[in-house]
Amino acid sequence: MPGPAFASPSIGPRELFAAVSQGANGAELGVAITGVGDALPLLYANEVLFTLTGVQVSETTSESLESLFAISEYPRLRELFAALQNGDVTPRTIETTLVDRAGTHIPVEMSSTRVMLVDAPAIVSFILDLSDRKRAEEELRSSEARFRQWVGSAPDGVLILHRTHILFANASAAQLFDVTAPEQLVGRELSTFLVSDPTPVANALGRLLADPGGRLEPFEVVTRSNRIAEISAVALEYEGHPAVLGFARDVTERKAIQARLLQADRLAALGMLAAGVAHEVNNPLAYVLLNLKYLERELPKLAADPTRLEALLKHVEDASHGAERVQTIVRDLRTYARTEDEPPGPVDLKAVVESALAMADHEIRDCATLRRDYHGTFSVNGTAAKLEQVFLNLFVNAAQAIGKGTPERHSLAVRIEAVQPGFVRITISDTGPGLKPDVLDRAFEPFFTTKPPGVGTGLGLPICKSIVESFGGTIAVDSSTAHGTRVCIDLREHTGEPPASVRPSPLNDIPVSQRARLLIVDDEQSVGNVLARLLEASYDVVNASTGQEALKLLARSDFEVVLCDVMMPGMTGMEFYNRLKQEAPAVSRRVVFMTGGGLIPEVATFLSGVERPRLEKPFDFQELRRVLSLVANHH
Numbered sequence: 001m002p003g004p005a006f007a008s009p010s011i012g013p014r015e016l017f018a019a020v021s022q023g024a025n026g027a028e029l030g031v032a033i034t035g036v037g038d039a040l041p042l043l044y045a046n047e048v049l050f051t052l053t054g055v056q057v058s059e060t061t062s063e064s065l066e067s068l069f070a071i072s073e074y075p076r077l078r079e080l081f082a083a084l085q086n087g088d089v090t091p092r093t094i095e096t097t098l099v100d101r102a103g104t105h106i107p108v109e110m111s112s113t114r115v116m117l118v119d120a121p122a123i124v125s126f127i128l129d130l131s132d133r134k135r136a137e138e139e140l141r142s143s144e145a146r147f148r149q150w151v152g153s154a155p156d157g158v159l160i161l162h163r164t165h166i167l168f169a170n171a172s173a174a175q176l177f178d179v180t181a182p183e184q185l186v187g188r189e190l191s192t193f194l195v196s197d198p199t200p201v202a203n204a205l206g207r208l209l210a211d212p213g214g215r216l217e218p219f220e221v222v223t224r225s226n227r228i229a230e231i232s233a234v235a236l237e238y239e240g241h242p243a244v245l246g247f248a249r250d251v252t253e254r255k256a257i258q259a260r261l262l263q264a265d266r267l268a269a270l271g272m273l274a275a276g277v278a279h280e281v282n283n284p285l286a287y288v289l290l291n292l293k294y295l296e297r298e299l300p301k302l303a304a305d306p307t308r309l310e311a312l313l314k315h316v317e318d319a320s321h322g323a324e325r326v327q328t329i330v331r332d333l334r335t336y337a338r339t340e341d342e343p344p345g346p347v348d349l350k351a352v353v354e355s356a357l358a359m360a361d362h363e364i365r366d367c368a369t370l371r372r373d374y375h376g377t378f379s380v381n382g383t384a385a386k387l388e389q390v391f392l393n394l395f396v397n398a399a400q401a402i403g404k405g406t407p408e409r410h411s412l413a414v415r416i417e418a419v420q421p422g423f424v425r426i427t428i429s430d431t432g433p434g435l436k437p438d439v440l441d442r443a444f445e446p447f448f449t450t451k452p453p454g455v456g457t458g459l460g461l462p463i464c465k466s467i468v469e470s471f472g473g474t475i476a477v478d479s480s481t482a483h484g485t486r487v488c489i490d491l492r493e494h495t496g497e498p499p500a501s502v503r504p505s506p507l508n509d510i511p512v513s514q515r516a517r518l519l520i521v522d523d524e525q526s527v528g529n530v531l532a533r534l535l536e537a538s539y540d541v542v543n544a545s546t547g548q549e550a551l552k553l554l555a556r557s558d559f560e561v562v563l564c565d566v567m568m569p570g571m572t573g574m575e576f577y578n579r580l581k582q583e584a585p586a587v588s589r590r591v592v593f594m595t596g597g598g599l600i601p602e603v604a605t606f607l608s609g610v611e612r613p614r615l616e617k618p619f620d621f622q623e624l625r626r627v628l629s630l631v632a633n634h635h
Contacts, residue, residue, distance in 0.1 A: 030108075030127035032065055033117070036085050040065040040077075043122065052108075052129060054101035065125070070097040070105060084114045084123050095130065107134045157229070157248035160238050163209065164190040164202045167238060176250050178225035195222040201231075208235050209242050216244075220251070228252045286596070286617040288323050290530040293621050297534075323618070344471055346379045346494040347387055349416060349424060355384075356391035357414070363399040368410040368430065375417040378424045380491040382471040387491075390464045394428050394487055397461075401432035401485065423473075424493050429486040435479040443477050515540065516560035516632040521550040521576065522594070523568040531563070534621065535628070547571030551579060554587055560632045562587065566595040566603055574606045592627055594619065 030049030035041040042063040045053075053068050066077055073096045080092050091113040098106040112125040151158050157173030159166055169185035177193040179185060191198030201221060208216050216233040223229055233246040302309055357370070364370055380387075395412070402410045415427040435443065444465050461477075468475045472492045479485040518539040520528045528543035535541055542559070544550035548571055550564070562580075566573040573593060580588035593610075595603060596617035607614055613627050 028129070030129070032068075032125045032127065034065045034081070034123045034125065036121045036123070040081055042068075043117075049127060052100065052106055052127070053098055068098055070099050073097055080112060081123060084112060085121065087114070089114055098127070106131060157246075157250075159185075159190070159246040159248060160236075161190060161205060161233075161244045161246055162241070163205050163244075164198060166190055167243060173248055176225075176227060176229055176248055177223055178227075193224055195224055195226075196220075205233065205244050205246075208233055208244050211235060228255050285323060286524075286527050286619070289618045290527065290534060290621070292323065294530055294533055344382050347382045347384050349378045349380045349387075349426070349491070350374060352384050352387045353391055353414060353416065353426065356388050356395055359388075359392050360395035360399065363396050364412060366404040366407060367399040367402040368407050368412040371411055371413040373413065373415040373417075375415075378416065378418070379494040380424055380471075381494045382467075382473075382491065386467045386471075390467050390489070391426075391428075393461070393464055398428060398430040398432065398485065402430055403432075418493070419490060422493055422495075423490045426489045426491070427486060428489075429484065431484045434481040434484050435477075436481060440477065440479050517542070517558065518628065518632075519544060519550060519553060519559040519562045521545075521547065521562065521564040521568075521573065523565065527565075535625075538625075539628070539632075547573065547576035547579075550576060551583075554580075554584060559587070560590060561628050562591045563628065564591055564593055566593050566607070574603075577610065577612075590631055592631055 028048060030052055031044070031046040032042060032049055033044040035043050042065045045063075049068075066074060069077060076094060076096065080094060084092065091111055093109065093111040095107065095109050098108050100106060107130040109128045109130055110125050112123055115122050115124050151170045154170060154172055157176045158168075158170040159173050160168035166185045166188055169182040171182055174180065174182045174185060177185060179193075185193075189198075190201065194201070201219075204216055204219065208214055214235055216231075218230050218232040221229050221231060228251050229248045230251045231246055231248050233244045236243055236245045238245075299309060357364070398412050402412070410431045412428070412430045415425075415429075417425055417427075419425040444461050465475050468489055468491070474490045476488050477485065478488070516539050518535060518541045520531055520541060521544045522528045523545050525543065525545055528545070532541040532543060539561070542553060542557075544553055547568060550562070553559075554562075564573045564576060568576075571579075573595075577588060577591055577593075580591065591612050593607065593612055593614040594617060595607070595614065613631065615624060615627060
């Protein structure tokens, strides 16, 4: 700040003291008058300067002006005063540092000018305390540093934009838009880093600039690094100009989780559909199988025309085979929806593979030549039903990929061998058209399929992967359009007892100790009627089509066994059983449940909570006889 100009070269010291003190004190300026000379003698210091430094106010003093400043400032002061003493009349202003009597450094701004004092040159210096300003500047710098630190460490991207022109960006924004440092974003257009159409983004940001009090509701963009960013924004002023403060959140993982939840919901819906279809199919299927079993037993008694009898029996055999195929389809369908499964244990791998090949034979034989290469017999950890599902799916996939018509030109090979210690590898390879790399990458993605609508759902391989991994194994697919597809499954070898061969008990393995009374409760009267005919040799059978009818019959007569369907209109088998527990506890302990809808959650929960035998329709007749005999003999 320049000092006042003194026009008169002959002004007296008292007048000068009074003038500078009166003008300067009101402005909170320290004033010092210095004589000319190397020592810079201090002739006068006003009260403000005294307050700053502790120098006494007087018209003459023995202090040197230089002694009021930090030693490091001496060279600058001497240069400045030397120029003024040599006749330079231009006011000089510098920022320097005072030191008070306690040794405290005080930042000041000093403006000095040359004057004549009673025909003698002097230098007047006006000194402004900068402590408050410096503190404010330091606080501002500290505040800006904290702001940059907070913004820089924010998990979301922070952008300041003018339309789509980036003025500021933090580290999270740099990571989101796939650059190494925020500075690489500054000065560039946001659209440079987007795959999405930039026009809607620019229009939205432009409207926000025109509405200083507005805000932009979140919208999504896709970055060139294939990330999904959710951007929201508000208007603000940045460096004196209208701007937009944008927040960019990476929602890629959230979107992926939402997609997986949606897929899980669709899988649950598929499971419920499977359970319902299984229940609807199983009741008539039970009737068909039982009637066929009855015919199979009764037809040999008609020996009048052996030739005709042989033809009829062949038809019965074919019908039984067809019904059993339906039974297999329903069993596999139920696997998708099952909520409770048998615990994993030892499984004969070769037997499971052969069972799956038998089921897929009608698909394979018209497509390819089957080649088996088994290097030993192995027992693996798992369950037969689930592993059979895995192999059946893979065999059918391979056959469908090859296509029908030229089985002599294509092959489907199955190889079983021991690999790393503790694991058995099953390799299924085909000579089909193979998969392109982009399709191969999505092979295990739920609902992704290359098959036409109505042929594939895209659930096969994801379910296979889930089953294999649940048993501690791994599954991998290798494919090319030149060599076909190869699927490798590594399963943990079971080192305990080998799996037992489970065979149904012969009809008369467990005979009924004495003729028993059997009550069959089923709303499907056809099922009850054919069961009565099949079991009449060992039981006195009575049928009831409702739970209420069964309760009335039990009130009038005793029965050694009660065979009850779970799902019935009106009173369900569950309600019937609970009534028995209250009114006839002894009879409730003779109940055997049969069901075609064991996967319905309500039914599954009920059956898991009662300690009673259960048979799933369509049940094996031999198993039915065995269970009924056990209950009748324990009566």
